Amino acid sequence: xxxxxxxxxxxxxxxxxxxxxxxxxxxxxxxxxxxxxxxxxxxxxxxxxxxxxxxxxxxxxxxxxxxxxxxxxxxxxxxxxxxxxxxxxxxxxxxxxxxxxxxxxxxxxxxxxxxxxxxxxxxxxxxxxxxxxxxxxxxxxxxxxxxxxxxxxxxxxxxxxxxxxxxxxxxxxxxxxxxxxxxxxxxxxxxxxxxxxxxxxxxxxxxxxxxxxxxxxxxxxxxxxxxxxxxxxxxxxxxxxxxxxxxxxxxxxxxxxxxxxxxxxxxxxxxxxxxxxxxxxxxxxxxxxxxxxxxxxxxxxxxxxxxxxxxxxxxxxxxxxxxxxxxxxxxxxxxxxxxxxxxxxxxxxxxxxxxxxxxxxxxxxxxxxxxxxxxxxxxxxxxxxxxxxx
Amino acid sequence: xxxxxxxxxxxxxxxxxxxxxxxxxxxxxxxxxxxxxxxxxxxxxxxxxxxxxxxxxxxxxxxxxxxxxxxxxxxxxxxxxxxxxxxxxxxxxxxxxxxxxxxxxxxxxxxxxxxxxxxxxxxxxxxxxxxxxxxxxxxxxxxxxxxxxxxxxxxxxxxxxxxxxxxxxxxxxxxxxxxxxxxxxxxxxxxxxxxxxxxxxxxxxxxxxxxxxxxxxxxxxxxxxxxxxxxxxxxxxxxxxxxxxxxxxxxxxxxxxxxxxxxxxxxxxxxxxxxxxxxxxxxxxxxxxxxxxxxxxxxxxxxxxxxxxxxxxxxxxxxxxxxxxxxxxxxxxxxxxxxxxxxxxxxxxxxxxxxxxxxxxxxxxxxxxxxxxxxxxxxxxxxxxxxxxxxxxxxxxxxxxxxxxxxxxxxxxxxxxxxxxxxxxxxxxxxxxxxxxxxxxxxxxxxxxxx
Numbered sequence: 025x026x027x028x029x030x031x032x033x034x035x036x037x038x039x040x041x042x043x044x045x046x047x048x049x050x051x052x053x054x055x056x057x058x059x060x061x062x063x064x065x066x067x068x069x070x071x072x073x074x075x076x077x078x079x080x081x082x083x084x085x086x087x088x089x090x091x092x093x094x095x096x097x098x099x100x101x102x103x104x105x106x107x108x109x110x111x112x113x114x115x116x117x118x119x120x121x122x123x124x125x126x127x128x129x130x131x132x133x134x135x136x137x138x139x140x141x142x143x144x145x146x147x148x149x150x151x152x153x154x155x156x157x158x159x160x161x162x163x164x165x166x167x168x169x170x171x172x173x174x175x176x177x178x179x180x181x182x183x184x185x186x187x188x189x190x191x192x193x194x195x196x197x198x199x200x201x202x203x204x205x206x207x208x209x210x211x212x213x214x215x216x217x218x219x220x221x222x223x224x225x226x227x228x229x230x231x232x233x234x235x236x237x238x239x240x241x242x243x244x245x246x247x248x249x250x251x252x253x254x255x256x257x258x259x260x261x262x263x264x265x266x267x268x269x270x271x272x273x274x275x276x277x278x279x280x281x282x283x284x285x286x287x288x289x290x291x292x293x294x295x296x297x298x299x300x301x302x303x304x305x306x307x308x309x310x311x312x313x314x315x316x317x318x319x320x321x322x323x324x325x326x327x328x329x330x331x332x333x334x335x336x337x338x339x340x341x342x343x344x345x346x347x348x349x350x351x352x353x354x355x356x357x358x359x360x361x362x363x364x365x366x367x368x369x370x371x372x373x374x375x376x377x378x379x380x381x382x383x384x385x386x387x388x389x390x391x392x393x394x395x396x397x398x399x400x401x402x403x404x405x406x407x408x409x410x411x412x413x414x
Numbered sequence: 415x416x417x418x419x420x421x422x423x424x425x426x427x428x429x430x431x432x433x434x435x436x437x438x439x440x441x442x443x444x445x446x447x448x449x450x451x452x453x454x455x456x457x458x459x460x461x462x463x464x465x466x467x468x469x470x471x472x473x474x475x476x477x478x479x480x481x482x483x484x485x486x487x488x489x490x491x492x493x494x495x496x497x498x499x500x501x502x503x504x505x506x507x508x509x510x511x512x513x514x515x516x517x518x519x520x521x522x523x524x525x526x527x528x529x530x531x532x533x534x535x536x537x538x539x540x541x542x543x544x545x546x547x548x549x550x551x552x553x554x555x556x557x558x559x560x561x562x563x564x565x566x567x568x569x570x571x572x573x574x575x576x577x578x579x580x581x582x583x584x585x586x587x588x589x590x591x592x593x594x595x596x597x598x599x600x601x602x603x604x605x606x607x608x609x610x611x612x613x614x615x616x617x618x619x620x621x622x623x624x625x626x627x628x629x630x631x632x633x634x635x636x637x638x639x640x641x642x643x644x645x646x647x648x649x650x651x652x653x654x655x656x657x658x659x660x661x662x663x664x665x666x667x668x669x670x671x672x673x674x675x676x677x678x679x680x681x682x683x684x685x686x687x688x689x690x691x692x693x694x695x696x697x698x699x700x701x702x703x704x705x706x707x708x709x710x711x712x713x714x715x716x717x718x719x720x721x722x723x724x725x726x727x728x729x730x731x732x733x734x735x736x737x738x739x740x741x742x743x744x745x746x747x748x749x750x751x752x753x754x755x756x757x758x759x760x761x762x763x764x765x766x767x768x769x770x771x772x773x774x775x776x777x778x779x780x781x782x783x784x785x786x787x788x789x790x791x792x793x794x795x796x797x798x799x800x801x802x803x804x805x806x807x808x809x810x811x812x813x814x815x816x817x818x819x820x821x822x823x824x825x826x827x828x829x830x831x832x833x834x835x836x837x838x839x840x841x842x843x844x845x846x847x848x849x850x851x852x853x854x855x856x857x858x859x860x861x862x863x864x865x
Binding site: 026028049053057058059060061062063064065066067068069070071072074075077078079080081082083084085117151153155192193194195196293294296297302347348350351352354357365397401404405407408409412413 | 427429643645646647712715718719720721722723724738740742743744745746747748749750751752753756759760761762763764765766769770781782783784785786787788789790791792793794795796799805806807809810822825826827837840841842844845846848849850851
């Protein structure tokens with residue numbers, strides 16, 4: 025007997041109405057549909073054939089696109105650790121160090137987030153939407169390496185419940201859940217989210233406990249370039265743009281390497297999962313604003329530095345392009361992207377309370393997206409109204 | 415003045431089982447079934463009883479709202495049965511065909527010289543009025559109104575649909591008569607949407623509109639929106655060119671409702687054209703033409719985008735142009751569909767290699783009826799727009815219909831669309847929403863509210 029026939033005949037009835045585990049149908053269904061494409065056929069009326077793309081495949085493209093940034097990010101965690109301690113045990117050991125530091129965060133975020141999503145799905149007896157598979161990977165990638173696991177758990181739970189499920193789940197949320205997690209951490213535990221000590225792990229990989237016989241080298245500072253911008257000590261000449269582009273500077277785990285992020289961007293654009301309109305206009309908006317600021321200030325970062333530092337590129341590629349929380353009209357996407365790009369740099373440069381503005385800019389963009397769409401659609405509506413009066 | 419509509423958006427679904435340009439024989443049906451549900455929002459009032467004798471062209475039922483709109487029998491014989499469903503809703507009226515072809519006496523009308531009233535009466539009496547569709551809502555045309563314009567589409571772009579050139583061959587005179595009749599009924603003009611190389615008879619009040627582009631370029635609603643959109647309060651009638659030919663045939667005094675269809679799809683042995691009577695059981699049409707296979711097949715009354723899976727028990731839609739048979743696919747297993755390279759999975763999306771390399775255009779595909787995913791809220795944006803060549807925001811209109819916000823629906827153009835215009839949106843939709851059904855239900859509800 026073929027495996028799927030076996031599942032359909034023997035296991036399926038247990039989870040159907042009246043079955044032993046009927047309450048767990050959503051969980052069963054999500055695993056079953058991951059194994060096999062569902063056999064459901066089209067209704068009697070309506071389109072009889074369907075394109076084979078589904079939301080699982082779309083979300084999987086996002087996850088694949090995140091892989092380069094995650095890999096480089098993990099290596100960089102180890103690399104920064106070695107720099108701080110003044111040692112060098114090779115790229116592989118550095119990667120391994122990062123892996124051990126990163127993996128528990130991924131597990132915590134997935135367990136907490138998917139746990140809540142599956143529970144809600146079981147209560148509503150709905151299929152489990154795949155959205156969190158991307159969110160759950162995004163969350164550990166955008167936090168500082170020294171964020172305690174319990175904080176990630178609390179923030180993830182907050183975000184999934186209050187930013188997503190109460191609105192109706194994947195596809196209904198107003199704000200990007202991964203960024204809500206980050207924002208929650210930022211406002212609830214500000215000390216753990218910025219400063220000199222959170223972005224570089226100097227202790228052991230797993231729990232940052234001090235390693236005997238090691239000491240941080242003299243003159244080490246775990247400050248990110250943007251922290252220097254915020255406290256006014258920044259000098260564009262002393263920071264290497266290439267390092268920031270390649271990703272060997274301190275920063276949140278996977279936001280540092282612009283190169284790796286751009287690799288992911290290529291996949292997202294090639295598969296058309298992300299909108300090129302949004303991505304392009306975020307970069308254009310950010311570059312334009314940076315150029316204006318650099319023209320008036322001597323110690324402001326250059327345009328290239330602005331785009332490579334902090335979470336700007338990551339936000340442009342992975343956060344702003346979230347179709348659910350972004351603009352949904354093509355014209356609106358350009359405006360939305362420009363707005364985010366400009367705001368990210370403005371917040372970064374002029375609000376010293378926030379060293380990085382990308383997160384706030386995207387959330388602000390999310391809040392404005394329906395308004396932008398409203399205006400774009402309104403022009404279509406007035407065109408139609410004018411036709412009647414003409 | 416050259417009327418040209420050039421469309422870029424849209425999609426031709428390249429299916430296996432394209433009909434060859436030749437005719438195959440379909441035996442004369444022993445029974446035909448008239449299905450009132452073929453007409454949107456029509457409530458039938460049956461005037462005959464089971465056992466009554468009918469001639470071809472005799473009234474079988476009429477519409478309750480507009481009793482002058484008659485639906486006639488396409489064959490002569492005996493009314494065998496009225497099939498009823500829940501709450502005595504009429505599902506079908508079965509007429510046993512005696513094969514004699516005796517027909518009611520038709521008055522020959524030359525629409526070029528006759529008056530508007532004469533043309534109208536001849537069409538109503540001849541049973542061809544139901545071929546006219548009234549927009550908004552896509553319902554039976556109200557005979558007491560005069561439409562702003564009448565749009566006829568002589569371009570069939572739906573998957574595996576018959577080419578109009580094959581249909582019109584030898585029937586040019588009837589087509590001309592039909593168009594002349596419509597020109598009488600219209601306050602404005604009769605616009606005929608057609609391919610560049612299709613010749614449309616030159617008549618007073620009839621204008622050709624050249625349409626280029628992929629499906630849904632042949633949808634009359636798309637043509638109207640791109641050429642002369644419908645405004646609130648305006649009424650436009652539409653017809654398919656094949657039905658205009660039948661209108662012409664009746665006015666020329668020939669009581670013949672037979673139509674040219676394609677018998678197509680990957681499960682047909684030799685896909686081709688056929689001439690059949692409206693209401694012919696699909697079992698008769700497909701007799702001996704379907705491949706013998708072990709898996710289940712889906713018999714579709716219509717094309718794969720807008721048809722109904724009636725199975726072999728169905729009978730050809732009154733306005734049907736295609737009968738399609740595809741695999742049902744309910745026993746097909748596809749492992750890890752979310753990550754396989756997708757070289758052999760039809761997708762217009764670049765998330766699979768078939769989309770990325772453009773194989774969905776260059777190769778012929780055998781598609782089954784699976785949804786290939788679970789229903790979700792709308793996630794991806796911009797994909798509907800790529801197959802929706804109208805100056806309308808499809809997603810926003812869809813959401814307005816879901817919420818049943820009448821003001822929004824009107825503002826966003828609900829009066830310009832029919833479910834068929836959303837068919838491709840439903841096809842490409844990542845979230846597998848029943849888009850056409852939602853629009854159809856919304857239109858029914860809206861019409862009840864407005865009248």
